[in-house]
Amino acid sequence: MRAVSLFLAAVPLASVAGYSTGRHPDAYHDFHERELLRRNIVYDGSIASSYDYVIVGGGTAGLVLASRLSENSNTSVLVLEAGDTGEAVQDKIDIPSYTYYNSLVGSSYDWAYETVAQPDADNRQISWPRGKVLGGSSAINGMYLVRPSELEINAWASLVPNGSIWNWDNMYAAMKKSETYTPPLSNVQDTAKIEYSNSSHGFSGPLHASYPGYMMPQVGDWTPSLNNIDIMTSPNPDGGDGWGAFVATSAINPANWTRSYSRSAYIDPLPPRANLAILPNATVTRIVFANATGGLTATGVQYASQKGATESTVSVNKEVILAAGAIGSPQILMVSGVGPQDVLEAAGVAVQVALPGVGQHLQDHLYAEVTWKTNEQTAGSMFYGNYSNLNDVPTTSTPFLSFINSATAYVNFSALIAAPETYAQQIADAVDSSASTLVPSQYSEVVEGYKAIYNLTAQKLLLSSIGDMEILLSLTGAGQYEPQVISIQAALQHPFSQGRLYINSSDIFEYPIIDPQYLSNNADLVMLREGLRFCRSLGNTAPLSAAMAEEISPGSSVQSDEQWETWLAQNSYTEYHPSCSCAMLPQSQGGVVDANLRVYGLANVRVADASVFPFQFSAHLQAPVYGLAEQAAELIRGTYVNADAANATSSASASSSAPSATTSASSRKSAATVLTPRVLPAALGAVAAAALAAIAL
Numbered sequence: 001m002r003a004v005s006l007f008l009a010a011v012p013l014a015s016v017a018g019y020s021t022g023r024h025p026d027a028y029h030d031f032h033e034r035e036l037l038r039r040n041i042v043y044d045g046s047i048a049s050s051y052d053y054v055i056v057g058g059g060t061a062g063l064v065l066a067s068r069l070s071e072n073s074n075t076s077v078l079v080l081e082a083g084d085t086g087e088a089v090q091d092k093i094d095i096p097s098y099t100y101y102n103s104l105v106g107s108s109y110d111w112a113y114e115t116v117a118q119p120d121a122d123n124r125q126i127s128w129p130r131g132k133v134l135g136g137s138s139a140i141n142g143m144y145l146v147r148p149s150e151l152e153i154n155a156w157a158s159l160v161p162n163g164s165i166w167n168w169d170n171m172y173a174a175m176k177k178s179e180t181y182t183p184p185l186s187n188v189q190d191t192a193k194i195e196y197s198n199s200s201h202g203f204s205g206p207l208h209a210s211y212p213g214y215m216m217p218q219v220g221d222w223t224p225s226l227n228n229i230d231i232m233t234s235p236n237p238d239g240g241d242g243w244g245a246f247v248a249t250s251a252i253n254p255a256n257w258t259r260s261y262s263r264s265a266y267i268d269p270l271p272p273r274a275n276l277a278i279l280p281n282a283t284v285t286r287i288v289f290a291n292a293t294g295g296l297t298a299t300g301v302q303y304a305s306q307k308g309a310t311e312s313t314v315s316v317n318k319e320v321i322l323a324a325g326a327i328g329s330p331q332i333l334m335v336s337g338v339g340p341q342d343v344l345e346a347a348g349v350a351v352q353v354a355l356p357g358v359g360q361h362l363q364d365h366l367y368a369e370v371t372w373k374t375n376e377q378t379a380g381s382m383f384y385g386n387y388s389n390l391n392d393v394p395t396t397s398t399p400f401l402s403f404i405n406s407a408t409a410y411v412n413f414s415a416l417i418a419a420p421e422t423y424a425q426q427i428a429d430a431v432d433s434s435a436s437t438l439v440p441s442q443y444s445e446v447v448e449g450y451k452a453i454y455n456l457t458a459q460k461l462l463l464s465s466i467g468d469m470e471i472l473l474s475l476t477g478a479g480q481y482e483p484q485v486i487s488i489q490a491a492l493q494h495p496f497s498q499g500r501l502y503i504n505s506s507d508i509f510e511y512p513i514i515d516p517q518y519l520s521n522n523a524d525l526v527m528l529r530e531g532l533r534f535c536r537s538l539g540n541t542a543p544l545s546a547a548m549a550e551e552i553s554p555g556s557s558v559q560s561d562e563q564w565e566t567w568l569a570q571n572s573y574t575e576y577h578p579s580c581s582c583a584m585l586p587q588s589q590g591g592v593v594d595a596n597l598r599v600y601g602l603a604n605v606r607v608a609d610a611s612v613f614p615f616q617f618s619a620h621l622q623a624p625v626y627g628l629a630e631q632a633a634e635l636i637r638g639t640y641v642n643a644d645a646a647n648a649t650s651s652a653s654a655s656s657s658a659p660s661a662t663t664s665a666s667s668r669k670s671a672a673t674v675l676t677p678r679v680l681p682a683a684l685g686a687v688a689a690a691a692l693a694a695i696a697l
């Protein structure tokens with residue numbers, strides 16, 4: 001252990017946490033560095049029989065919650081994650097540009113869901129990737145870190161009683177708390193013409209927010225071209241006015257140009273915590289309930305490594321927190337008997353709580369793109385030019401390998417639509433006719449929720465400054481093929497189409513049926529069409545137009561409204577933002593959770609992930625998910641803070657009417673007993689823990 005102390009003293013603390021970019025030559029150090037990175041993750045399957053909090057899903061939100069809740073050493077926390085650790089494919093997670101050129105999408109680290117055939121999108125089944133690995137979708141996503149606007153966040157807070165905890169001031173603070181922001185390198189800033197304000201950012205949070213270390217020159221033409229068609233540059237896109245043209249921050253760690261995601265941000269830097277266990281390869285198959293005063297109470301959850309494998313049960317002392325994402329969380333509720341009665345009965349699941357909104361209100365951002373040939377180098381052509389063989393790519397990231405797309409613009413409805421007031425009024429007036437034909441539920445509460453979301457979009461958002469369309473520059477496409485191409489994409493931000501997902505089997509391993517009802521509301525078709533026209537105009541505007549040769553898709557044969565609509569129905573895809581499937585709305589509007597994230601009718605089950613947002617924001621989803629999870633952890637800790645303190649001072653006199661008191665105490669002990677052997681040797685653990693506490697969260 002003396003050698004360990006010397007090692008700790010002789011090198012900067014950061015190296016201990018694996019913060020060094022190089023590798024230690026010494027195998028002994030290598031081993032311990034690896035152990036340090038792997039602490040808190042259970043590799044041998046052995047966990048305690050009960051925990052205070054059981055978090056279902058070790059994804060984006062789940063690992064934030066795990067990290068924050070386990071800061072209280074008196075509280076035991078278990079995470080059950082269906083996917084593997086990701087360590088076998090670490091470079092594919094870490095190297096930003098692999099997102100485009102060597103992606104985990106389609107691999108075993110992707111759930112690889114598919115929608116059912118979409119009648120208004122040429123009957124296509126559209127693929128819906130989701131991360132299935134520690135870190136969840138944050139381990140495979142495009143790394144855009146874009147925040148919703150103040151007006152939208154406040155509109156969300158206004159939808160539920162006591163919703164003010166979700167208002168802009170609180171979410172803004174939570175998103176700042178989650179991040180450590182690093183301004184762009186000066187050459188990157190100059191090339192891309194990046195504007196930002198430090199006042200909108202946090203500088204001591206776990207997630208790294210920055211920019212690529214290498215910039216393609218065409219990015220510098222982005223904001224000037226948009227300015228030339230009246231879209232102003234946003235001087236401070238992260239401060240609540242998230243519209244206009246800008247180069248977005250990305251979840252990139254500028255220390256070594258790697259992806260920053262929920263695991264690398266919130267878990268890897270932690271010291272060993274005897275009260276935290278993260279179990280990969282553990283799919284939760286259902287929540288176990290008992291009747292109690294105050295609603296049905298979760299007493300534990302069941303899980304299994306794969307279909308057909310033996311199921312285990314782990315007990316919960318305080319709460320089950322669902323963080324299984326927009327598909328997983330509603331599916332788990334449904335197979336556990338919480339959901340629409342018609343769906344549960346058809347799937348042969350006994351109804352525990354009839355909650356018609358579970359899986360409903362499903363919304364997504366749909367996108368399509370206009371593509372040009374180019375004679376200039378693109379990021380794609382450079383990548384494939386430099387690395388015609390993927391084996392030639394370095395195993396650690398470089399500035400060039402951190403280039404990802406991040407030039408974006410949020411363009412309002414009025415800038416897209418001729419006679420916007422008239423059309424907005426027509427849309428607003430159509431609420432009842434839309435609700436009477438387009439809601440995929442027989443329950444009136446769900447119809448009311450559809451109307452509430454629709455009204456909010458039509459009445460508060462459409463004519464505001466907030467973007468209705470996101471416009472993105474893609475320099476990474478199809479570079480391995482001739483010709484080299486540049487695309488401009490349009491993604492619909494405030495869909496009027498709402499769909500659903502539902503189960504037809506009580507088995508969690510059977511995928512749910514996903515039906516977003518894309519383009520079912522005609523207003524979405526009109527807006528995406530106009531968004532694509534905007535892309536074409538932008539590509540023909542200087543200075544960007546200098547890079548563009550012939551438009552190859554859809555090409556000059558697509559001009560009329562009808563031609564565009566036919567084409568986009570055949571060529572639109574998910575922007576990967578499904579949400580709203582456990583919407584935070586009043587129960588009378590098909591809500592699933594209340595303002596405290598508690599599932600209606602359940603005493604101790606919350607949902608904290610992308611499924612609870614009641615409508616789509618004009619932004620990418622991960623920044624609000626990090627903010628939501630930070631706030632959820634505070635909320636949950638706040639619920640127990642008085643009780644924890646009281647129990648700590650008077651545990652001997654605990655009331656006998658409380659059945660879980662003794663189980664709780666003994667299980668904490670057993671958790672520690674089980675966890676200790678697999679963490680570091682005690683002495684190293686103690687030293688490292690003390691050293692790391694200073695630089696961790």
Ligand SMILES: Cc1cc2nc3c(=O)[nH]c(=O)nc-3n(C[C@H](O)[C@H](O)[C@H](O)COP(=O)(O)OP(=O)(O)OC[C@H]3O[C@@H](n4cnc5c(N)ncnc54)[C@H](O)[C@@H]3O)c2cc1C
Nearest residue numbers: 057059060061082136137142143144284325328610620622
């Ligand atoms: C390909 C892709 C690109 C994207 N690009 C961007 C982007 O650039 N910027 C952005 O902001 N957003 C992007 N997103 C969206 C964003 O990543 C997600 O919205 C966000 O990460 C969702 O967080 P979450 O916590 O709700 O769910 P997730 O991060 O998906 O976590 C859910 C976790 O639960 C696990 N799980 C599910 N069911 C079970 C079960 N039964 N038992 C145990 N575990 C279970 C899953 O394996 C997963 O790990 C992208 C998404 C994808 C898929």
Ligand SMILES: *[C@@H]1O[C@H](CO)[C@@H](O)[C@H](O)[C@H]1NC(C)=O
Nearest residue numbers: 018019021094253255256258
């Ligand atoms: C990148 O740096 C972070 C610290 O900032 C470290 O935790 C991580 O392990 C590094 N990643 C790689 C692949 O070296």
Ligand SMILES: *[C@@H]1O[C@H](CO)[C@@H](O)[C@H](O)[C@H]1NC(C)=O
Nearest residue numbers: 042043044083084085280281
């Ligand atoms: C998870 O399962 C996969 C496939 O069986 C296996 O290769 C991997 O080692 C497991 N991971 C852990 C942490 O148990």
Ligand SMILES: *[C@@H]1O[C@H](CO)[C@@H](O)[C@H](O)[C@H]1NC(C)=O
Nearest residue numbers: 160161162163586594595596
């Ligand atoms: C709102 O909060 C108040 C005060 O805490 C509480 O009494 C009330 O029941 C809450 N209402 C809802 C609908 O949660």
Ligand SMILES: *[C@@H]1O[C@H](CO)[C@@H](O)[C@H](O)[C@H]1NC(C)=O
Nearest residue numbers: 181182183195196197198199
């Ligand atoms: C933001 O803060 C960083 C670090 O303090 C500083 O270098 C930079 O100049 C600041 N940028 C602006 C625009 O104020």
Ligand SMILES: *[C@@H]1O[C@H](CO)[C@@H](O)[C@H](O)[C@H]1NC(C)=O
Nearest residue numbers: 288289290291292296351352
């Ligand atoms: C709870 O009680 C109701 C009504 O008695 C019953 O239908 C249901 O099955 C019970 N649920 C559990 C989990 O015991």
Ligand SMILES: *[C@@H]1O[C@H](CO)[C@@H](O)[C@H](O)[C@H]1NC(C)=O
Nearest residue numbers: 377382383385386398400401
């Ligand atoms: C990649 O190729 C370009 C030219 O095509 C070159 O300028 C650049 O330095 C190369 N980058 C790397 C990391 O090899």
Ligand SMILES: *[C@@H]1O[C@H](CO)[C@@H](O)[C@H](O)[C@H]1NC(C)=O
Nearest residue numbers: 428429431448449451452455
């Ligand atoms: C929606 O707005 C209409 C007015 O356009 C109003 O009559 C209706 O009550 C609203 N419904 C909901 C659920 O907000």
Ligand SMILES: *[C@@H]1O[C@H](CO)[C@@H](O)[C@H](O)[C@H]1NC(C)=O
Nearest residue numbers: 230231412414415463464465
């Ligand atoms: C919508 O965008 C246009 C073009 O950028 C701008 O002129 C207009 O002021 C914006 N509308 C609102 C309400 O902000």
Ligand SMILES: *[C@@H]1O[C@H](CO)[C@@H](O)[C@H](O)[C@H]1NC(C)=O
Nearest residue numbers: 116503504505510511512513
């Ligand atoms: C459920 O639906 C899927 C997809 O439509 C289908 O393949 C499967 O057979 C159905 N399962 C049952 C039990 O009906």
Ligand SMILES: *[C@@H]1O[C@H](CO)[C@@H](O)[C@H](O)[C@H]1NC(C)=O
Nearest residue numbers: 071072073074644645648649
């Ligand atoms: C943990 O419990 C002990 C007593 O059992 C108490 O002294 C301590 O303050 C508690 N710590 C926290 C963070 O609640």
Ligand SMILES: *[C@@H]1O[C@H](CO)[C@@H](O)[C@H](O)[C@H]1NC(C)=O
Nearest residue numbers: 640643644647654655658661
């Ligand atoms: C505190 O102890 C009581 C029993 O006295 C138990 O019911 C309750 O769950 C404990 N609360 C917490 C927050 O641990």
